[in-house]
Structures are given as structure tokens and as C-alpha cells.
Amino acid sequence: xxxxxxxxxxxxxxxxxxxxxxxxxxxxxxxxxxxxxxxxxxxxxxxxxxxxxxxxxxxxxxxxxxxxxxxxxxxxxxxxxxxxxxxxxxxxxxxxxxxxxxxxxxxxxxxxxxxxxxxxxxxxxxxxxxxxxxxxxxxxxxxxxxxxxxxxxxxxxxxxxxxxxxxxxxxxxxxxxxxxxxxxxxxxxxxxxxxxxxxxxxxxxxxxxxxxxxxxxxxxxxxxxxxxxxxxxxxxxxxxxxxxxxxxxxxxxxxxxxxxxxxxxxxxxxxxxxxxxxxxxxxxxxxxxxxxxxxxxxxxxxxxxxxxxxxxxxxxxxxxxxxxxxxxxxxxxxxxxxxxxxxxxxxxxxxxxxxxxxxxxxxxxxxxxxxxxxxxxxxxxxxxxxxxxxxxxxxxxxx
Amino acid sequence: xxxxxxxxxxxxxxxxxxxxxxxxxxxxxxxxxxxxxxxxxxxxxxxxxxxxxxxxxxxxxxxxxxxxxxxxxxxxxxxxxxxxxxxxxxxxxxxxxxxxxxxxxxxxxxxxxxxxxxxxxxxxxxxxxxxxxxxxxxxxxxxxxxxxxxxxxxxxxxxxxxxxxxxxxxxxxxxxxxxxxxxxxxxxxxxxxxxxxxxxxxxxxxxxxxxxxxxxxxxxxxxxxxxxxxxxxxxxxxxxxxxxxxxxxxxxxxxxxxxxxxxxxxxxxxxxxxxxxxxxxxxxxxxxxxxxxxxxxxxxxxxxxxxxxxxxxxxxxxxxxxxxxxxxxxxxxxxxxxxxxxxxxxxxxxxxxxxxxxxxxxxxxxxxxxxxxxxxxxxxxxxxxxxxxxxxxxxxxxxxxxxxxxxxxxxxxxxxxxxxxxxxxx
Numbered sequence: 060x061x062x063x064x065x066x067x068x069x070x071x072x073x074x075x076x077x078x079x080x081x082x083x084x085x086x087x088x089x090x091x092x093x094x095x096x097x098x099x100x101x102x103x104x105x106x107x108x109x110x111x112x113x114x115x116x117x118x119x120x121x122x123x124x125x126x127x128x129x130x131x132x133x134x135x136x137x138x139x140x141x142x143x144x145x146x147x148x149x150x151x152x153x154x155x156x157x158x159x160x161x162x163x164x165x166x167x168x169x170x171x172x173x174x175x176x177x178x179x180x181x182x183x184x185x186x187x188x189x190x191x192x193x194x195x196x197x198x199x200x201x202x203x204x205x206x207x208x209x210x211x212x213x214x215x216x217x218x219x220x221x222x223x224x225x226x227x228x229x230x231x232x233x234x235x236x237x238x239x240x241x242x243x244x245x246x247x248x249x250x251x252x253x254x255x256x257x258x259x260x261x262x263x264x265x266x267x268x269x270x271x272x273x274x275x276x277x278x279x280x281x282x283x284x285x286x287x288x289x290x291x292x293x294x295x296x297x298x299x300x301x302x303x304x305x306x307x308x309x310x311x312x313x314x315x316x317x318x319x320x321x322x323x324x325x326x327x328x329x330x331x332x333x334x335x336x337x338x339x340x341x342x343x344x345x346x347x348x349x350x351x352x353x354x355x356x357x358x359x360x361x362x363x364x365x366x367x368x369x370x371x372x373x374x375x376x377x378x379x380x381x382x383x384x385x386x387x388x389x390x391x392x393x394x395x396x397x398x399x400x401x402x403x404x405x406x407x408x409x410x411x412x413x414x415x416x417x418x419x420x421x422x423x424x425x426x427x428x429x430x431x432x433x434x435x436x437x438x439x440x441x442x443x444x445x446x447x448x449x450x451x452x453x454x455x456x457x458x
Numbered sequence: 459x460x461x462x463x464x465x466x467x468x469x470x471x472x473x474x475x476x477x478x479x480x481x482x483x484x485x486x487x488x489x490x491x492x493x494x495x496x497x498x499x500x501x502x503x504x505x506x507x508x509x510x511x512x513x514x515x516x517x518x519x520x521x522x523x524x525x526x527x528x529x530x531x532x533x534x535x536x537x538x539x540x541x542x543x544x545x546x547x548x549x550x551x552x553x554x555x556x557x558x559x560x561x562x563x564x565x566x567x568x569x570x571x572x573x574x575x576x577x578x579x580x581x582x583x584x585x586x587x588x589x590x591x592x593x594x595x596x597x598x599x600x601x602x603x604x605x606x607x608x609x610x611x612x613x614x615x616x617x618x619x620x621x622x623x624x625x626x627x628x629x630x631x632x633x634x635x636x637x638x639x640x641x642x643x644x645x646x647x648x649x650x651x652x653x654x655x656x657x658x659x660x661x662x663x664x665x666x667x668x669x670x671x672x673x674x675x676x677x678x679x680x681x682x683x684x685x686x687x688x689x690x691x692x693x694x695x696x697x698x699x700x701x702x703x704x705x706x707x708x709x710x711x712x713x714x715x716x717x718x719x720x721x722x723x724x725x726x727x728x729x730x731x732x733x734x735x736x737x738x739x740x741x742x743x744x745x746x747x748x749x750x751x752x753x754x755x756x757x758x759x760x761x762x763x764x765x766x767x768x769x770x771x772x773x774x775x776x777x778x779x780x781x782x783x784x785x786x787x788x789x790x791x792x793x794x795x796x797x798x799x800x801x802x803x804x805x806x807x808x809x810x811x812x813x814x815x816x817x818x819x820x821x822x823x824x825x826x827x828x829x830x831x832x833x834x835x836x837x838x839x840x841x842x843x844x845x846x847x848x849x850x851x852x853x854x855x856x857x858x859x860x861x862x863x864x865x866x867x868x869x870x871x872x873x874x875x876x877x878x879x880x881x882x883x884x
Contacts, residue, residue, distance in 0.1 A: 145831065145839045152842035153831075155550045157557035157679060182676075185829035187838070191737075195829065198738055287850055310847050423844060 129202050129333065129340035130396050133174055141167035142186035142201035148306050149420050150207050150227075151187075159183040162419040163205040165409045166226055166331060166348065170203065172408035173347050173401035189258060193218045196332060203344060204332035207300075209259050221341055222330040224348040228430035228451065230323035231263050232301030234308060237318050239295060244271060244322060251276045251294035253285040263325040264298050300327050302424045309423055339396045350402035353379060354411035356433060361410035368403055379403075546849040547856045548609040550840040554856075557679030557836050563671055567682060568619040570663045572626040577652075577659050578871075579627035583634030584652045585878045595870070599863055600624055660693050675749040681860065683749070683832040687756055688818040694757025695817070696810070699764025703802075704794065706765065707772055717765070724762035729820055732759050733827040752824050756817065763813050764806075771805035772798065804879050811872035815865045833857055 133139050143163055144151035151161040164183070172178040184201045186192040196204045197219035208214075210222040235241040241250070244267060254261050256279035268275050278285065278294045286307045289297035297304065301323060308317045331348070333341045354360070357376060359367050364380070371377035377384035381399030389399050409415055413433075416426055426432050430451050510520040547554065556567060582588055603620055607613045637648050655662075667686070668675060678686055705717035724732070736751040744751065775798060783793030825835030837853040840846060846853075 142829075145835070146842045148842050148844050148847050153553055153557070153836065153839040154843065155553050155840075156561070157553045157559070157836075159558075185825075185831055185835070187835070188826070188829075191827075191829075194738065198741070200737075200741070200829070286847075290848070306844065307847055310844055312848075 129337050130174065130343060133202050133340075137175065138180045138182045139167065139171040139175060139203070140182050140184050140201045141171075142184045142192060142195050142204040142206060143167065144187045144206035145183075145185050146187045147207055148303075148310075149423055151205075160419075162227065162415065163207065165415045165419060166205050167203070169351060169405040169409045170344060170347050173405040174343060174397055176404060178408035193220055193332075196220055196334060199334075202333075202340075207329045208332055209327045210330050211259060219335050220332045221335050221337065222332055223341055223344040225328040225330040226348055227302070227329040229300040229302040229327045229329065231260055231298060231325040231327060232304055232323050233320045234289065234297045234299075234304045234317055235295065235320065237316055241296065241320070243320060244268070244324070245273070247275055247296055248273045249276065250296050251278055252296045252298055253278045253280070253289045253294040254298050255285050256280065259325070259327070260299055267324045305425075306420075306423045343397055343401070347402065347405050348412075350379060350405060351409070351412040351415070352433075354402070354406050355413040359406055359411060361406060361408075361414055364403060364406045368400075380406075542852045542855075543846075543849045544609070544852060544856075546840055546843075546846040546852050548606055549611075549846075550836075550843070551606055551613075553680065553840055554833060554836050555680050556682045557831055559677050559679055559682060560672055563673045563677075566667050566671075566673065568616075568623065570666045571620075572623040573662060573666065574659065575623045575627035576630035577656055579630030579632075580634045580652050581656060582874075583631040584637070584649055586874045587635060588631060592870075595867070596624065596627075602863075660689050675747045678749055679831055680836045681833040683824070683830065684818070684821045685864075687753060687821045687824065687832070688814070690753045691756030691760045691817045691821075692814045694753070695760025695764040695813070698757060698761025699768055700799070702761060702765035703768035703772060706769055721762045721765050724759055725766070729755075729759050729823055730827055733823060737828050748828060749830060752828055752830065756821075760813060760817050764810060767806040767809040767813065768802055770809070771802035774805055775801055807872060807876055807879070811868065814872075815868055818865055818868065819861060833860060 141164075143159060143161075145153055145159060147161065147163075149162055151159070151163045154160050167181045167183070168178040171181045184195065186195055186201065186204060186206050192204055192206060192208065193214070195201050204220070205226075207227070208222075210225065214220060215222055233241075233244065233247075241247060247268075252264060252275050254264050254277050261277070261279070264275075264277070275296075276294075278288060280288060285294075286297060286299070288294055290311070299307075301319060304319050308314050308319070311317075331344050333344060354364075357379075359376065359379070367376055368380045368382050371380060371382055371384050374384045374387075377387075380403040381389060381401070382403070383389050410418070416431065420426070434451055511517045556564070559567065582592075600620075604617055607617045607620070634648065634652065637645055639645070664686070667673065667678075667682075702717045702721060705713045706721065708714045708717070732755045733752065736755040737748070740751045740754070741748075744754070779797055779801065780793065783797040788796065821832055822834045824830045825832050825838075831839065834857050837857045841850045841853050
């Protein structure tokens with residue numbers, strides 16, 4: 060672009076700068092006014108929907124400030140943004156038609172049914188990447204994180220995440236070949252151990268081997284890669300959540316060649332995560348999970364929930380389902396944020412906890428006598444446990 | 459060795475051919491150079507002896523290399539036809555192809571494919587022609603696709619749609635190939651039309667895919683997402699790159715500094731990092747759908763590279779070109795448009811195609827960094843299906859083959875473009 064004189068060039072430069080500044084100004088202006096509009100709209104809707112609630116809190120950027128508005132966000136948007144894993148067998152994957160499905164996904168549906176009255180009003184956001192999952196939540200790109208995430212004290216205290224009721228209990232175990240002669244971790248001196256990097260699994264195994272004073276040779280990678288490395292014989296031991304080990308072995312043709320050691324070296328309670336300082340939202344998530352468990356305890360199923368709601372057999376069923384018992388009133392559960400029938404809708408959408416378990420996991424990970432079975436009725440009478448009993452799944456009372 | 463045909467006795471060897479009839483000039487070689495006229499079997503045997511078994515060392519090398527190759531081929535055959543469980547692919551072909559794209563809107567995919575295929579056919583018919591290898595490539599890829607659709611629950615309609623799309627390609631080819639290649643008004647019109655359609659093909663496809671109905675950018679999923687992201691990155695990159703290259707070469711310091719800063723900043727960070735920017739920072743600045751943000755980042759990133767390739771080409775042009783353009787009285791804009799850019803773009807085609815293939819493969823990064831699922835991500839999901847968890851090798855081999863097919867097609871087409879444009883010839 061040759062121009063005749065220095066003066067001309069300066070003029071062009073000045074014009075360019077002015078133009079750039081104008082465009083930038085316009086963009087910033089447009090963005091700001093958009094935000095204000097949206098906030099104003101949200102305020103209007105909120106006042107319509109929630110008369111009893113105070114003025115909405117503006118969404119705080121830094122944690123530490125109160126911001127209990129996720130449930131309002133979800134209601135205004137009309138969809139639940141559920142951060143899920145899409146590469147975890149049984150828990151979160153996609154079927155051949157591209158639908159996201161699995162054990163964790165059932166809870167997204169239950170929450171959507173409870174809050175939005177539509178189990179399909181869920182937008183599944185892929186949170187398969189373990190390293191960005193908490194940022195997605197903290198950044199507000201998802202409303203809830205349900206993807207086989209272990210509750211740990213450091214995550215709960217340091218990150219912008221708060222955990223609701225555990226949906227699945229597991230623990231870290233070890234799988235070996237039957238002919239390897241390994242029967243416990245004390246036989247694993249200098250063994251090559253396949254372990255997923257960057258997870259609690261890796262830290263647990265390091266701690267454990269420090270405790271028993273043995274050396275080992277870690278072989279790292281992603282979860283499906285370390286499993287494959289083990290089955291291809293590149294390491295002696297595979298360590299992961301015991302449930303994950305079981306599901307990866309049971310599907311193989313040579314499943315009989317492998318065994319899972321009875322030793323469990325960690326607790327891995329997998330729970331839904333929500334943002335910190337969001338009590339209302341966490342309450343809803345929490346009590347949906349408890350409601351599905353309580354439904355199993357007292358025998359409400361997807362099939363009979365409608366009949367139970369129409370004609371509740373006792374006061375507790377009526378209270379759980381949010382319907383009047385006899386001539387009485389609807390017993391208020393004390394929620395401001397959702398109506399009394401939210402558990403009823405969740406059960407109607409996905410069934411009770413046991414039904415979800417049977418449908419999504421079934422025999423791949425046996426449930427009886429594990430932590431995921433219902434707790435024995437108090438007081439404990441028998442030493443050995445019956446079908447579906449012997450666990451610590453213990454719903455808190457609805458009252 | 460033993461399977462080689464015996465050497466025919468000398469008297470059976472054909473006589474040197476006589477010169478062709480009807481006054482055709484044919485070159486008759488002197489007898490000592492008539493080796494090519496001897497029977498194929500003799501030539502083959504001689505070639506083998508000369509190239510494979512010319513010395514003990516050579517023989518050893520041949521045997522070792524042959525054994526290794528045979529083992530690889532044998533292993534491949536065993537894997538592909540016997541040990542592999544391809545059901546993980548055939549069962550999940552929709553997941554891999556389009557994932558969450560709504561089923562009732564699948565016609566948009568097929569129409570887009572047909573449009574693209576027809577344009578490819580028309581482009582070939584206008585500037586090049588299908589050779590035997592091209593037909594073979596189409597046959598192999600078509601057979602591969604139809605094989606996929608015939609297994610694991612036959613998808614008859616999809617097969618028919620795919621065949622129609624192939625038919626569209628040959629229709630586009632047939633409509634354009636009959637035009638005489640000599641320079642004429644009609645030929646120019648044809649080139650303009652096909653070229654114009656090619657230039658707007660990407661917006662056309664995006665409109666077909668996304669406008670109206672129940673679909674939005676967030677439904678782009680699986681292989682379809684790769685197929686959209688890469689062209690958006692490439693075309694957007696060229697569109698951004700041309701002004702950047704001209705700007706960097708400009709004598710106005712403001713412009714050249716701005717363009718240089720853009721190029722150096724964007725090129726200085728990996729695509730991975732820019733995708734993080736799309737995920738967490740652009741979210742607050744431009745908002746919108748994540749896929750749109752990913753597209754913007756792809757185009758912005760590719761643009762910086764394309765600009766440098768074009769700038770290299772601009773500098774490679776002899777100064778005489780600029781001076782000649784001035785001498786015939788063209789102003790700056792005219793000479794850039796008519797003299798400089800056409801030559802510069804021609805020179806920069808090979809590196810730009812390299813970048814295009816690179817960005818094609820980089821589309822897998824959106825699964826690694828962003829919560830988006832493209833082909834490789836959906837393959838990960840397919841092997842997370844309980845019954846297919848042991849079949850990860852099959853899934854990844856399939857993904858690799860698919861990426862290779864597209865990259866290979868890009869490479870071949872670019873070679874055609876280069877030949878048609880006379881690159882490398884002066």
C-alpha cells in the first residue's frame with residue numbers, strides 16, 4: 060500500500076486507530092448492555108416465579124461471595140446443563156444412536172424431572188476430561204457435575220465444588236492374572252503396576268506402597284489405556300476402582316484368567332458436585348438422591364408411583380410423593396425452591412435407586428452385600444446379609 | 459523362486475516389431491536395446507535377479523525384508539479378517555458419523571454430502587479429469603462405506619442416499635467434462651460458475667446443515683464435526699491470512715506492526731492453548747455456542763500460518779513482477795489483485811495444503827480440550843459401551859483409517875490443483 064507522502068501515511072494510521080477504538084468501544088458497549096438486559100429479564104422472571112424469594116443475587120465471580128442462584132438459572136433456561144463423562148463403561152457413555160446414557164446420567168434425568176418437570180430437558184456437556192471438570196463447573200458452563208467424581212477433603216475445601224449425597228460407593232482394588240501368584244499387595248515387590256495418572260488412584264497406590272515399604276514400577280496413562288495395557292500383559296497389576304476393574308474383566312472372553320484381590324486400599328464415594336455457596340441447589344440434588352433411595356426402601360417403583368400417589372398407603376409415602384393423605388393437607392417438605400411433588404416426578408422418570416442400579420449396572424457389578432446395597436434395618440438382627448442388604452446406603456429421614 | 463516361469467527358448471522370442479503401417483512414425487530400437495520387447499516373464503525374472511538377488515548380501519536382505527513384510531501382511535490379514543471384532547464400528551456407525559445430530563434431520567447431512575460430492579465432480583470435470591486411480595479410490599472408499607452400512611443391521615436408505623451422493627459426483631463431472639478445454643467465453647463462464655460455487659460451498663453447506671428446523675451448531679457431533687471444523691479453519695484461515703500477509707508486507711508501520719503482532723502472538727502459542735481460550739475466556743467476551751467459538755479459534759489460528767505462507771510467496775515473487783505491473787499502469791490494488799496475489803497463492807499452495815492436512819488432524823483436539831465430541835471422542839465413547847470395552851484397537855484403527863482417507867484425498871486433490879496451475883513450472 061504505497062501512499063504518496065508521510066502526512067498521508069500518518070493520516071491513515073490515525074484513522075485506523077480511531078476505527079479500531081470505535082469498533083472496540085461498540086463491542087464492549089453491546090456486551091455490557093446485553094448483560095444488563097439479561098439480568099433485568101432474569102430479575103423479572105424470578106420475581107414472577109419466586110415471590111417469596113428476595114432480590115436475586117448477581118452472579119459472583121469470586122468464590123466466597125454468596126450466590127445461591129443455580130436453581131433459578133436452570134429454571135429460567137429451561138434445561139439442566141449436566142456435566143457427564145462419556146467414556147466410562149456403565150456410568151457415562153453414549154449408545155449407538157449417540158444418546159448419552161449410563162448410571163450417572165439417570166441422576167441428571169431425575170434432577171431435571173424434579174426441577175423442570177421434564178426428564179429430557181437436559182443438555183449433556185462432555186466432562187470426560189478429568190483435568191477440566193472442576194473448571195467447567197466453577198466457570199458456570201455446567202450446573203452440576205455427575206461423572207464418577209470422588210469426594211475428597213481437598214477437593215471440597217480447595218476447589219469451587221460442593222458435594223451432594225453419594226450415588227455410588229467404591230474403593231480402589233487390584234486385578235492380577237490368576238497364574239501370577241499374587242494374592243495381596245505384599246506380593247507386589249517391584250511389580251509393574253498400571254495406574255491411571257492424575258487421579259486419586261495414583262496417589263492412593265503411592266501412599267499404600269510407602270506404608271508397606273515396597274517398591275513398585277508405575278505405568279501410567281488414561282483409564283481405558285491402562286486397562287488395555289494390563290490385558291496386553293504390559294504390567295503385572297492393574298489398579299483402579301474395584302467396580303471399574305470388575306466391569307472391565309467380566310466383559311472379556313478370558314475373564315476366568317483374571318482375579319480381583321479382596322484387598323481394598325481406599326474409599327471412593329462418587330457423588331454429584333455443585334458449586335460452593337449454592338445451598339438451595341445442593342439441597343435439591345441431595346434430596347433427589349435421598350428420595351430415590353427412600354423410594355427403594357419403602358417399595359415405591361417407577362411402575363407403582365402413580366398408583367401410590369393417587370392412593371398413598373401411609374403418611375410417609377404421601378409426604379415423599381407430595382400428595383395429601385386421606386383428607387389431610389399436602390405435608391410441606393419445607394422447600395422454597397421446588398414444589399412438593401419433585402420426588403414423585405423423579406421416581407416416575409427413572410425409578411428408584413435399585414431400579415436405576417439394575418437397569419444400568421445390573422450384574423456387571425454385583426450389588427448384594429456391597430456398600431451400594433441398602434443398609435440393614437436398625438437394629439441389625441442378622442450377621443449375614445440377604446439380597447440387596449448389607450451396605451451403607453442409608454437415606455436420611457424425610458420429615 | 460520356483461514359481462517363476464521358465465525362460466522361453468530363444469527361437470520363441472518374438473521378432474522385433476515392424477514399423478507401424480499407414481505412415482505412422484514408430485521408433486525402432488537397435489537390437490541390443492530391445493529388451494523391453496522380450497516377454498514379460500523374462501523381463502520379470504531378469505528384474506528380480508538384478509534388483510533382489512544380485513549378490514549374497516542382497517539375497518539375504520531380500521529374504522529378511524520379505525519375511526518381515528510377509529509377517530506384517532499376515533498379521534494384518536489375521537487381525538482384519540479374523541481376530542478383530544468390527545461390530546464395535548458397524549454397531550456404532552451413527553454414533554461415529556453424526557453422534558447427537560437429530561435423526562429426523564439426517565436428510566441435511568445427506569444433502570450436504572451430495573452437494574459437496576457434486577462440486578468435487580464439477581471441479582474435476584472443469585480443471586482436471588478422473589483417471590483410473592481416481593475411479594479406484596472412489597470404488598474402494600465407496601465399497602468401504604457400503605460395507606459398513608451393510609453390516610450390523612443394514613441401513614438400506616443410508617446406502618441408497620450415499621449412492622445417490624456418489625451419483626451426484628459423477629453427474630457434476632459429466633456435466634462439466636464435455637466442455638472443450640480451449641479458451642473460450644463459454645469455458646470462462648463455466649470456470650467462473652464452478653469456481654464461484656466452490657468459493658461459497660462452505661456457507662451453502664452450513665446453511666443446509668444448520669438453518670431452520672430443530673438443529674443448531676451444538677448438534678454437530680462425531681465425524682460431521684471434524685468435517686465442518688477443518689474446512690471452516692482452512693477457509694477462514696485463508697480469508698484471514700491474505701490480508702494479514704499483505705498487511706505485514708505493508709510499508710505502513712501501524713498496519714505491518716499490527717499484523718506482525720497478530721501472527722507472532724497467535725503462532726507463538728499452541729492450538730491447545732487457544733482452545734482453552736475459546737473455552738474459558740471467549741466465553742465471557744463473545745459468548746455464543748462453544749462450537750462457534752472453536753471454529754473462530756481454528757480460523758484465527760490457521761490464519762496466522764496461512765499469512766506466513768502467503769508472505770513467503772509474496773517475497774518469492776521476482777521484483778520484476780511488481781515493476782512490470784506498475785509499468786503497464788496498474789495501480790496498487792489492481793496489481794495486487796491481478797498480478798501479485800494469483801502468483802503468490804499458486805506458489806503457496808503446497809505449504810497451505812500441508813497446513814490444511816495438519817488442521818484436519820488437529821480437529822481431534824476439540825475432544826481433548828473442549829467438551830465437544832468429534833470422531834475420536836465418539837470412538838472413545840463407543841469403546842465405553844460395556845460389550846465393546848475390549849475392542850479399543852479396532853475403534854482406533856478405524857478412526858486412523860478414516861483420517862488417512864480424508865488426508866490422502868486432500869493431498870491428491872492438491873496435487874491435481876498444482877498440476878492444473880502449472881506450479882513448479884515457470
